[in-house]
Amino acid sequence: MKKLIAANWKMNKTMEGASSFIGEFRKLAKGSDAEIAICPPFTILAEMKKLVAGSGIMLGAQNMHFEASGAYTGEISPLMLKEIGCEYVILGHSERREFFGEKDEQIHKKIISALNNGLKPILCVGETLEQRQTQKTEDVLENQLINCLKDIKDAKNITIAYEPVWAISRGNANVKSATKADAEESHLFIRKVLEGIFGEEAARNTRILYGGSMKPGNAKELLSMPNIDGGLVGNASLDAKSFAEIIMSAK
Ligand code: PGA
Secondary structure, three states: OOOEEEEEOOOOOOHHHHHHHHHHHHHHOOOOOOEEEEEOOHHHHHHHHHHOOOOOOEEEEOOOOOOOOOOOOOOOOHHHHHHHOOOEEEEOOHHHHHHHOOOHHHHHHHHHHHHHOOOEEEEEEOOOHHHHHOOOHHHHHHHHHHHHHOOOOOOOOOEEEEOOHHHOOOOOOOOOOOOHHHHHHHHHHHHHHHHHHHOHHHHHOOOEEEOOOOOHHHHHHHHOOOOOOEEEEOHHHOOHHHHHHHHHOOO
């Protein structure tokens, strides 16, 4: 299985920054072994589609509504994302859960809608520091996975991102990532839960990305772990050189 490295630009970059990023990144990431996706803000998706043409770089959104259309002021629908050429959509990111009150029930509806509309959801799961310190990590991960993936029969287009909330940089490059051993332990656990939901073969073939302060200095060792199938990269994906370095370390 090829590694997937996805950039989560969050609420960063306007057209100018995106265009100079892509110009530089396309040169630096030539010949990489990984699949690459970039999830920019909604407003520049259409222009990004032109910038990445012919490069193999895929696009993703950072969120969506579960309805195809309707009276939902300020929301973006899966049909709109599909039309613009998105392949992926990040769903259930911890910042959506924490700052915008998203709950598993809503995320579940979004996953089903994404799949029905031909988008590939990247479902984010992960524990807070307090949950980790009180030994609740496995319960949290299991509940999030079961709640968000129930009634779904086919795991084929689903990607999971394990994002321990305490390791997410939120723009602070000094935040420490999970160690490769801690990350691997959670990834293995996630794979076991997926096995219970979808069966052994489907679980084996589902990508589980790691997210949380992945950067050039730690990407190689994290990505060398048997159950880490790629990365969801925030802060370090904003710079073409550092994102390309991460891409080039994915074998
Ligand atoms: P980070 O963000 O790489 O800046 O820690 C990852 C994420 O939140 O997806």
